[in-house]
Amino acid sequence: MALITLQNVSKIYPPFFKALININLQIYKGDFIILTGPTGAGKTTLLKLIYKEEKPTSGELFYQNIPYSKLKPKELSFLRQNLGIIFQDYKLFPELTVYENIKISLILSKKFFKDAKLLIYEYLERFNISQKAQKKVKELSGGEQQKVGIIRAIIRDPEILIADEPTGNLDPVSINEILSILKDFNKEGKTIILATHDPIILNQNLGKIVKLNKGELVEDV
Amino acid sequence: MFRYLSKIELKQSIFYYLFLFLFFFFWNFFSLFIFFFYLNIQNILQSYEDKVPINMLIFYENNPLNILNLSSEIDKNIYVKKVIIISPEELLEKSKNDLPPEILKIFSKDEIKSQFPYILKIYPTSIKDYPALRDQLNLLTKANPNIEILEPGFFKLIYFAYFFKLGFLILAITWFLFYLIFLYFLNTLINSYLKNQTQIFLLLGGTLKKFKFLRFLFVGLILITAFVYSALVYFYISDSISSIIPLFKPYPNFSKINHLLYFGTYIFLTVFFFPWLTIIMSYRKHEI
Ligand SMILES: Nc1ncnc2c1ncn2[C@@H]1O[C@H](COP(=O)(O)OP(=O)(O)OP(=O)(O)O)[C@@H](O)[C@H]1O
Ligand SMILES: [Mg+2]
Numbered sequence: 001m002a003l004i005t006l007q008n009v010s011k012i013y014p015p016f017f018k019a020l021i022n023i024n025l026q027i028y029k030g031d032f033i034i035l036t037g038p039t040g041a042g043k044t045t046l047l048k049l050i051y052k053e054e055k056p057t058s059g060e061l062f063y064q065n066i067p068y069s070k071l072k073p074k075e076l077s078f079l080r081q082n083l084g085i086i087f088q089d090y091k092l093f094p095e096l097t098v099y100e101n102i103k104i105s106l107i108l109s110k111k112f113f114k115d116a117k118l119l120i121y122e123y124l125e126r127f128n129i130s131q132k133a134q135k136k137v138k139e140l141s142g143g144e145q146q147k148v149g150i151i152r153a154i155i156r157d158p159e160i161l162i163a164d165e166p167t168g169n170l171d172p173v174s175i176n177e178i179l180s181i182l183k184d185f186n187k188e189g190k191t192i193i194l195a196t197h198d199p200i201i202l203n204q205n206l207g208k209i210v211k212l213n214k215g216e217l218v219e220d221v
Numbered sequence: 222m223f224r225y226l227s228k229i230e231l232k233q234s235i236f237y238y239l240f241l242f243l244f245f246f247f248w249n250f251f252s253l254f255i256f257f258f259y260l261n262i263q264n265i266l267q268s269y270e271d272k273v274p275i276n277m278l279i280f281y282e283n284n285p286l287n288i289l290n291l292s293s294e295i296d297k298n299i300y301v302k303k304v305i306i307i308s309p310e311e312l313l314e315k316s317k318n319d320l321p322p323e324i325l326k327i328f329s330k331d332e333i334k335s336q337f338p339y340i341l342k343i344y345p346t347s348i349k350d351y352p353a354l355r356d357q358l359n360l361l362t363k364a365n366p367n368i369e370i371l372e373p374g375f376f377k378l379i380y381f382a383y384f385f386k387l388g389f390l391i392l393a394i395t396w397f398l399f400y401l402i403f404l405y406f407l408n409t410l411i412n413s414y415l416k417n418q419t420q421i422f423l424l425l426g427g428t429l430k431k432f433k434f435l436r437f438l439f440v441g442l443i444l445i446t447a448f449v450y451s452a453l454v455y456f457y458i459s460d461s462i463s464s465i466i467p468l469f470k471p472y473p474n475f476s477k478i479n480h481l482l483y484f485g486t487y488i489f490l491t492v493f494f495f496p497w498l499t500i501i502m503s504y505r506k507h508e509i
Contacts, residue, residue, distance in 0.1 A: 073508065077428050079426075085424060091421045091424065092421070095232045095233075
């Protein structure tokens with residue numbers, strides 16, 4: 001049984017911009033999906049449908065055979081608690097500190113325990129921003145914010161990791177750090193959906209490449 | 222968690238909360254005065270309602286049976302609450318002391334009595350029925366020159382007060398609607414400022430429940446404080462008014478259960494129910 005299924009999914013942004021056209025896709029547990037395609041192809045839109053920031057105009061998505069449209073608010077929040085999402089636009093709380101942003105993610109996924117503080121600092125250290133832990137997010141640079149967004153998603157050890165251009169603003173060292181984390185994740189049997197057009201990542205043969213172009217699925221290698 | 226959410230909520234919307242405080246201070250102050258005047262006018266009207274009849278004077282009528290018939294005829298009118306008959310004897314009895322003693326010497330009792338009319342004191346069912354009742358009674362005077370109608374002189378004032386009272390009711394309803402709309406508008410405004418952040422919270426697996434609860438808590442606290450302040454000012458001023466003008470009584474009277482009940486309902490509606498309702502309504506479209 002597929003973990004996530006997209007069935008004849010189309011997304012039209014009002015008034016009539018076709019962002020996704022008739023997408024069929026099945027994502028299984030343990031998959032490493034690499035979503036690629038030129039700018040404006042609809043990668044982010046597809047991910048938004050998966051974590052239900054947007055609703056499809058037609059077609060249906062399923063989480064383990066449960067249609068998204070039938071998910072009750074409580075079930076939906078439970079589904080999201082098991083997701084780790086790295087947003088293309090970071091989506092951090094600008095008025096809260098780096099530490100607080102990460103802590104909220106842990107609390108919401110019910111993984112905040114006694115030693116969580118140590119864990120948070122471990123990750124900050126790993127991405128070389130531990131000295132910014134008590135700074136407000138709005139005072140960080142773009143790359144630093146991206147790192148916080150990454151840590152916030154992976155620290156909750158999610159069943160499914162959704163990463164939208166996680167390397168866009170990062171230096172090569174950090175990119176390698178992320179890639180090694182993603183590989184480890186996948187080895188543990190976790191599902192990863194990664195949207196990128198970074199050739200460094202595409203050349204590494206990490207998983208199944210799904211290519212979008214102008215809202216259509218072109219290749220499903 | 223609540224600590225962080227409070228930070229998110231307050232950082233952006235502290236000015237709206239200050240504004241809410243000022244608004245509710247004045248709004249509540251004027252509401253209490255609307256009630257104060259409304260209830261006092263109602264009170265004054267009520268004390269007059271049973272005391273100001275239209276007097277019908279019937280001269281040269283010797284047959285009490287005719288008077289009784291006329292009285293019961295008038296009593297059937299829908300605008301009439303009750304009719305009291307005062308016979309010339311009673312009238313004479315009452316006015317004896319006021320008459321100059323010479324008159325009592327010159328004329329016999331019967332002679333004086335024959336000049337005195339029967340008086341029908343006609344009490345209308347309600348103040349607002351005065352004009353209609355008066356017009357109908359005036360028809361009688363046209364048919365019979367021996368009948369005369371006397372209206373209370375200050376009737377116009379009472380009649381005006383009646384409409385004043387109605388006006389106040391409409392004002393009060395509008396005033397409440399204004400408050401509801403204001404609350405909804407303010408909540409929607411704060412929501413739209415916080416929209417991005419509430420959405421992040423939802424995408425991380427949270428629910429809006431905590432946001433709604435926090436908003437309710439903050440709004441409630443602000444409203445309670447503003448309420449206490451403006452109620453204090455109101456009590457101070459309304460007490461002064463009622464001690465200067467004895468016609469006015471302070472409201473609410475805390476020794477009366479029903480006053481407490483109404484006051485409690487008012488507090489419940491303005492400080493708890495309306496805010497809760499508008500918060501729920503304003504968050505309707507924020508679920509994703
Ligand atoms: N909220 C929106 N309203 C209208 N159009 C939108 C909206 N979001 C995206 N689009 C349009 O849909 C198309 C696909 O957008 P999307 O963000 O999915 O592209 P993408 O593949 O993620 O691109 P990139 O590689 O630049 O991130 C774009 O042309 C964009 O203009
Ligand atoms: Mg994108």
